[in-house]
Amino acid sequence: KIMDDKAKIQEAIKIQGEVVRKIKAEKASKEQIDKEVAKLLELKAHLGGDDGRPQFVLKTAKGTRDYNPKQMAIREKVFTTIISCFKRHGAGCVSLLLMFLITISKATFNHCLLIIFFFQMTFYQLHTVRVRVKVPFARYLAMNKITNIKRYHIAKVYRRDNPAMTRGRYREFYQCDFDIAGQYDAMIPDAECLKIVHEILSELDIGDFRIKVNDRRILDGMFAVCGVPDDKFRTICSTVDKLDKLPWEDVKKEMVQEKGLSEDVADQIGVYVGMQGGMDLAERLLQDQKMCQSKQACAGLTDIKLLFSYLQLFQATDKVVFDLSLARGLDYYTGIIYEAVLSQTGVAPVATESSNGALTEECVTVGSVAGGGRYDGLVGMFDPKARKVPCVGVSIGIERIFSIMEQKAEASAEKVRTTEVQVMVAAAQKNLLEERLRLITELWNAGIKAELMYKRNPKLLSQLQHCEETGIPLVAILGEQELKNGVVKLRDVATRDEVDVSRAELIAEIKRRTSEA
C-alpha cells in the first residue's frame, strides 16, 4: 500500500514538473512560477527521500533574515559607537513596550490618530502604517507621570509592509532613539541633539554629511504669508518635502495642478524654499518684509539664530545648514526639525516611499540617516489631564548605516573579525591537552580572551592557520622544552616573530601587546 501511495505521488510530481516547465517556457509572472514551484516542492516533501526520511524545504519568512557573525560584528561596532555617544551625553536606557492598550471613544480623535495609537498592536491587521517612533515614548511618560528624562533605546521593531529587501528594508528592523523630555530653556537640549548626530556620524566614518534644520513654525508662517489657505498647510507641506528628490518645476506643478494653489502663491513659496544658509539667513529673514508679518515664523527664526549660536560653541556648525525646504512629514513636530543626509556617492539610494505612498520615519530621503525634532504636544495627548511635557529627540536610521558599513566592509580588503580572541593556546607536540587547559584557565581567569582547539592532539600548523583565518593576533605555544624551562613561546601571527616569555610574565605581556589593538 505504501508503494502504491508512493507511485501516485511520483506521478503527481511528474505532472507538476511539466506544469512548471511549461509556465517557465511561457515566461509567466514570477509570482505564478513561484506558486507552481512551491506546489512541486510540497509534493516532493510528501514523497520522502530514498532513505525513507522525509524531504523538506526550509526558508525564512519574507522580509526577515538571520545575521551571521560577520554582519553582527559590524552591527555591534555601530551599536557601540552610538550607545557610547548617548552615554557620554548622560542618557539612561529605557526599554519600552511597543504595544499597549488604550480604551478610548472612537469618535474622539480623527482616524489618523487612532491608527497611531494602535499601531504596534495591530500591525498584523493593518496593511500600511507609518512608523510613529515617538509614540511609545510619549505613552510611557504619560502613564508614569514622568516630567523630565534623558533616555535612549535601541530595539527591534516590526512593520507590516511588503519590504523591498534588496534596498535594505526589512519587516524586522532596529530602531534607535534618543530623547530629552522636560521644561527647559530654549534650544539648549535641541542643540545637544544636533551635536549628538554630528558626533555619531563623524565617528562612524561613513562619509561626508550635512544636517539640515528648519522649524515647523517657520514653515507654517511661510505658508501663511505666501497666501496658502490654512486647511492646505499639511498637504502643501508634504509636497515641499519632495524637493530633495524632485526639481522645483515638478513640485510647483503638483502644488498648482493637484493641490489647487495659484501660480503666484506657488512662486512665492518657491523663492523661500530655495534658501539655504546659516545664522546669517535667519537674520536676513527676520528683516524680510513679508516673513516678519508672521509671529510664529519670527519665533522660529529667533530660535534658529539661538540654535546656531549654541552649535558654534559645540563646534558643530560645519555640517549644519538652515534649509527652508526641509519639511518632514510627521504632524507631531511643533518646533525645530532636522535631518542628516549623507553626501557620499557610491551608496545605492534607498527608495523613500512605502507602499501607501507616505514617507516612512526611518527612511526619509535619499541618503537620510537620522532625523528628529521637537514634539511638545505628543505626551499631552496621552495624558488624561492633557499635561504637556516638552520633548525633543532624534532617531538614527540604523539599518541604513548597517547597509552602508556592510557595503564598505565588502569593498575593503580588510577582514572583519567575528570574535575578539586575543590569544590562541597551542601545542607544538602531542599529549599536551592538560597543559593547554591549565594555561588557558590562567588566561581566562585573568580576563584574557583566549581559545584552544577542541582536539586532544591538533597539528601546530592547523592551530596557526586558524589564527590567520580568524585574525587572532597572538599564539601561546607550549612544547616539552617550554614546559621544562617554565616559559611559553609567544608568537606574533602577523610578523611570525616568536619569543620565550616566562609564565609569570605572560599575562602582562599579552595585555601589553593587545592593549593598543
Place this chain on the structure above:
Amino acid sequence: KIMDDKAKIQEAIKIQGEVVRKIKAEKASKEQIDKEVAKLLELKAHLGGDDGRPQFVLKTAKGTRDYNPKQMAIREKVFTTIISCFKRHGAGCVSLLLMFLITISKATFNHCLLIIFFFQMTFYQLHTVRVRVKVPFARYLAMNKITNIKRYHIAKVYRRDNPAMTRGRYREFYQCDFDIAGQYDAMIPDAECLKIVHEILSELDIGDFRIKVNDRRILDGMFAVCGVPDDKFRTICSTVDKLDKLPWEDVKKEMVQEKGLSEDVADQIGVYVGMQGGMDLAERLLQDQKMCQSKQACAGLTDIKLLFSYLQLFQATDKVVFDLSLARGLDYYTGIIYEAVLSQTGVAPVATESSNGALTEECVTVGSVAGGGRYDGLVGMFDPKARKVPCVGVSIGIERIFSIMEQKAEASAEKVRTTEVQVMVAAAQKNLLEERLRLITELWNAGIKAELMYKRNPKLLSQLQHCEETGIPLVAILGEQELKNGVVKLRDVATRDEVDVSRAELIAEIKRRTSEA
C-alpha cells in the same frame, strides 16, 4: 442631541458603578471584578472629560512591562558580564530569526515535533508550548550548511502563556544562549560550557550555587538495568525530574501507581537517583555490577570521568556535582546534561510548571538559573540529507537573574546609577551658559561623559543637588574668577573637596579621578 447622548451614558455609568460596588461587596473573583471595572472605565471614556477632551485609560498588555532606567541599568550589568564571558571564550554573535517556514509532510514527524518547528510562528494560535531554545540555532546551521561555530545570542523572545508576572514570568522575555557546534574530541567543549556557567555565576555575585551534571546515556542505561520497559523511559525520566521538588516517596508513588512500575524496579531506581558525588562516584559506578551491564551507561560514566578531569584543570570542580537525579525534560539531549541551581535563601522560589504542566526550558527547577547539554541529533533533523552536526550548549536563565539582582538592589542601601555621567559642568554665577557650553564641548570631544543643566541660569545648589541625586562623582564649576584665572573648580561630590585645576590639565585630571570608579 449630544446632551441627550451624554445623559444616556451618564445613566449607564451610574448603573455599571452599582454593579461594580455590588460584586465587590459579594467578594466576587478578581477576574469578574476586573471585567466589570473595565466596562465602567470604557463607559467613562465614552463620556469624555469636563473640558470636552476624551477620557481614556492606558494600560500595557498582560504579561508585558516597560523597563525604567534603574531596571535597565541592572540588566545592562548582567548583559555585560555574560557577553564579556562569552567573548572571553571566543564566541561570535549570531542573531537568529525566531520564525521560519518549513514545508513538510504532516504525517512525517509526531505531533510534538511539529509543534516545535512551528513554535515561534504560531504563538498567537497555540495556547501552550514549550520554549525549545535550540531549535532556531539548529535550523540556522542546517540551512547554511555550517559544520562548526561557537556563538552566543541574547534576544527577546515571546511566549503565549498566562504568565504569573508576580513570579517573574513574562510574555516578552530575554533568552541567552551559548553553543559550540562541531565534530571535536570528547568533553572538551562540554567542559568549557560548564566553565562558562561557573565564571558567569561567580562574577554576577548572586549567591552560592551548584552545577549538577548527569548524562542522558547514564539515565537510559540506569532505567534499562533496573528493568524499566523501553517505552517507559521518557515518562519515568520526567518523574525522576521532579525529585528536586518532591520527596522520594511521592516520586516513587507516581512511578508505581501512575506509571505502572513494579515496587522493586522503583526501589532500584531509588538507590541510584539518591547518589551524588564527583569523579569518584563515576568510578564507583563503573565498577557497579548492575550498572556496567549497560554499554551506554558505561560510555556516559567514562565521559563524566573525563569531564571532571578537565573541570579540575579549569578550576571549576568546587561547584560541580555529578547527580543521578538530574533528568531535564527535553528529549533532544543525547549526552551530558547540566543545570545550575542557586543555593541562596531569601529569593522567592519561582513556580516551575507552565500551564500545560510541562517544565519550561527557561525555568527548570526552583532556583535554577542555567541549564543545557549535548544535542547531537537536532541539526540532522533539519538537514534534508540528515547530516549530523554535534552540538553542546547552555542557556542562561537571564530573567531569573534579573529578578534576583533587582531584589538585591531594592534591599541594599546602595543607589543604582542610571547614567554613567562622570562630571557635571556647572556655573557659580549667572550669564555663564556660553562658557559652560564651551567647556562641555571640550569634555565631550575628549570622550568624557558630561552633563549640564538645560537652563540659562541654574542655581549652583540645584546643580549640586542633581549630582547627589544621580550619583555624578565630579562637578566642574565655572565662575568669573575661575575664568579670569584660566582654571576650573573641580569638586568631589562625595567629600565636597574643591580644588582649582587649570584648563589644560582638566581632562587628564577628570580621567585620572574616574578611571578607578
